[in-house]
Amino acid sequence: MRRADEFTIATTPIASIDLMENAARAFVKSFVKDEFDTTKKIAIFCGKGNNGGDGLAIAHILIAKGYENIKVYIINFTKKQSDDFAINLQRITETQCDRFEINQVSDVKHIETDIIIDAILGSGLNKPLEGAYQDLAQLINGLNKKVYAVDVPTGFFAEGELPENYNGVKAFKAICFQRPKINFFFPESAHATEKFEVVEIGLDEDFIQNEASDFCLVEKRDIEQILKPRKLFTHKGTYGHALIVAGQPNTMGAALLSVSACLHTGAGLTTACIPQSGLTALNTSMPEVMALSRDEYTRIENPAKYQAIAIGPGLGVSTENEKLLESLIASEQPLVIDADALNILAERQDLMSKLTENTILTPHIKEFDRLFGEHKTWWHRVQTARQEAQKLKTIIVLKNQFTLICLPNGKVHINPTGNPAMAQGGMGDVLTGIIVGFIAQKYTPDEAVMMACFIHGQAGDFLAKRNYVVTAASVAKRISKEIKKIMDSIDK
Numbered sequence: 001m002r003r004a005d006e007f008t009i010a011t012t013p014i015a016s017i018d019l020m021e022n023a024a025r026a027f028v029k030s031f032v033k034d035e036f037d038t039t040k041k042i043a044i045f046c047g048k049g050n051n052g053g054d055g056l057a058i059a060h061i062l063i064a065k066g067y068e069n070i071k072v073y074i075i076n077f078t079k080k081q082s083d084d085f086a087i088n089l090q091r092i093t094e095t096q097c098d099r100f101e102i103n104q105v106s107d108v109k110h111i112e113t114d115i116i117i118d119a120i121l122g123s124g125l126n127k128p129l130e131g132a133y134q135d136l137a138q139l140i141n142g143l144n145k146k147v148y149a150v151d152v153p154t155g156f157f158a159e160g161e162l163p164e165n166y167n168g169v170k171a172f173k174a175i176c177f178q179r180p181k182i183n184f185f186f187p188e189s190a191h192a193t194e195k196f197e198v199v200e201i202g203l204d205e206d207f208i209q210n211e212a213s214d215f216c217l218v219e220k221r222d223i224e225q226i227l228k229p230r231k232l233f234t235h236k237g238t239y240g241h242a243l244i245v246a247g248q249p250n251t252m253g254a255a256l257l258s259v260s261a262c263l264h265t266g267a268g269l270t271t272a273c274i275p276q277s278g279l280t281a282l283n284t285s286m287p288e289v290m291a292l293s294r295d296e297y298t299r300i301e302n303p304a305k306y307q308a309i310a311i312g313p314g315l316g317v318s319t320e321n322e323k324l325l326e327s328l329i330a331s332e333q334p335l336v337i338d339a340d341a342l343n344i345l346a347e348r349q350d351l352m353s354k355l356t357e358n359t360i361l362t363p364h365i366k367e368f369d370r371l372f373g374e375h376k377t378w379w380h381r382v383q384t385a386r387q388e389a390q391k392l393k394t395i396i397v398l399k400n401q402f403t404l405i406c407l408p409n410g411k412v413h414i415n416p417t418g419n420p421a422m423a424q425g426g427m428g429d430v431l432t433g434i435i436v437g438f439i440a441q442k443y444t445p446d447e448a449v450m451m452a453c454f455i456h457g458q459a460g461d462f463l464a465k466r467n468y469v470v471t472a473a474s475v476a477k478r479i480s481k482e483i484k485k486i487m488d489s490i491d492k
């Protein structure tokens with residue numbers, strides 16, 4: 001982001017101070033939507049770098065917008081100051097804004113405020129907080145006020161391993177510039193901010209897109225480029241045959257959810273390989289789906305007739321299922337391995353080296369650690385996922401609030417859709433069904449995974465607008481509408 005900043009300043013007629021002004025305006029635009037009461041007391045804490053410069057520009061803009069009770073606190077723990085901070089300090093001096101210097105932490109104790117804007121340290125953080133900065137962060141947290149962080153909360157590393165005990169400012173919301181920080185996507189960031197919002201500040205988008213980075217965000221425009229319309233004269237054969245090996249007598253729900261998702265994703269034909277006892281449930285709930293009774297099988301007859309195969313949801317761990325998984329791996333058909341099939345794989349590490357290129361593994365955190373060892377932090381977990389995806393030439397879909405898609409080329413695509421209302425059993429089974437449904441339709445495995453994660457989350461986001469909790473079955477049924485929504489936006 002810093003390079004994008006420099007590039008924009010160097011290649012467009014925008015000075016860094018104007019970019020700072022853009023950033024401050026973008027922050028304020030978001031802030032005033034939440035905090036429209038102009039009489040509230042707002043304390044803006046400004047460090048002396050560019051983050052602090054943003055804070056001063058924000059103060060200026062809020063005053064111009066009629067906010068009556070703005071107080072600016074300059075954190076004077078260092079002599080060093082950035083040029084743009086100095087320019088904005090001069091500007092604020094020319095206004096009536098109340099301004100105070102904080103030379104020691106105790107100066108903060110008697111501050112009376114409703115809201116705090118934290119612009120002490122931003123993305124320039126280069127070591128964990130210590131000394132006065134750490135004490136100040138703790139004191140701010142102790143005030144128990146609503147804190148809005150400019151770009152990132154003070155003390156929060158935008159990228160790289162997060163320290164085990166976070167000692168920075170705890171924000172209610174971080175309003176960050178142009179692109180989300182990678183660490184916002186990891187659960188540890190919940191110690192630093194309850195939520196984050198990304199606001200555009202006019203950095204060169206083409207430059208950001210072309211920057212070599214291991215991490216990229218999956219965006220709607222990526223999905224629009226991948227999605228293909230259904231053409232005239234096509235038929236069920238055009239859209240492929242998916243096989244889903246899933247379910248036990250007491251976990252048939254997982255199989256049904258997965259199969260339903262596959263159906264609503266648009267596979268031409270879907271076959272469920274389930275226990276005999278599940279046939280009535282399948283036939284009554286989804287008459288479109290064919291069945292293979294699994295009681296008789298430890299291998300699938302002619303796997304080549306399926307364009308995509310998924311194995312795992314509600315499958316159970318048994319010797320028969322182990323043999324089934326082994327035979328499907330040997331078939332070299334496009335394969336999605338989920339849930340209990342991953343647990344089998346964790347016990348049969350020898351099968352790992354036999355996985356066909358672009359096989360998709362969809363572990364949640366526990367399944368991942370069972371497969372690849374315990375990890376203390378998400379940053380390490382993601383590094384392992386990246387390395388293993390490269391080594392095994394597989395796609396690892398590390399499921400999380402923000403799912404991380406690790407490709408064999410070393411790239412990690414972060415899916416931004418989805419929400420906590422979706423935190424319920426069966427959601428992963430649905431995701432597997434969508435992935436296999438897209439592969440059946442001849443999307444490449446990486447395309448299928450990217451579309452599946454994005455649309456799965458988008459369906460959940462749509463449903464969460466009206467529901468406290470979103471069930472897996474409702475997400476499965478919503479998939480076709482979400483695909484159509486994206487399709488229609490391409491047509492326009």
Ligand SMILES: NC(=O)C1=CN([C@@H]2O[C@H](COP(=O)(O)OP(=O)(O)OC[C@H]3O[C@@H](n4cnc5c(N)ncnc54)[C@H](O)[C@@H]3O)[C@@H](O)[C@H]2O)[C@@H](O)CC1
Nearest residue numbers: 005020023049050051121122123124125126127128129151
């Ligand atoms: N594209 C961008 O990234 C833009 C960034 N802007 C702002 O600029 C910020 C980054 O500004 P700076 O690079 O000046 O850095 P900061 O303002 O984050 O930090 C200032 C200085 O603090 C020192 N420091 C680092 N870690 C410390 C620690 N643990 N204890 C004490 N001092 C420490 C460093 O010497 C650093 O230069 C962003 O967060 C954002 O708010 C915006 O103004 C405009 C656009």
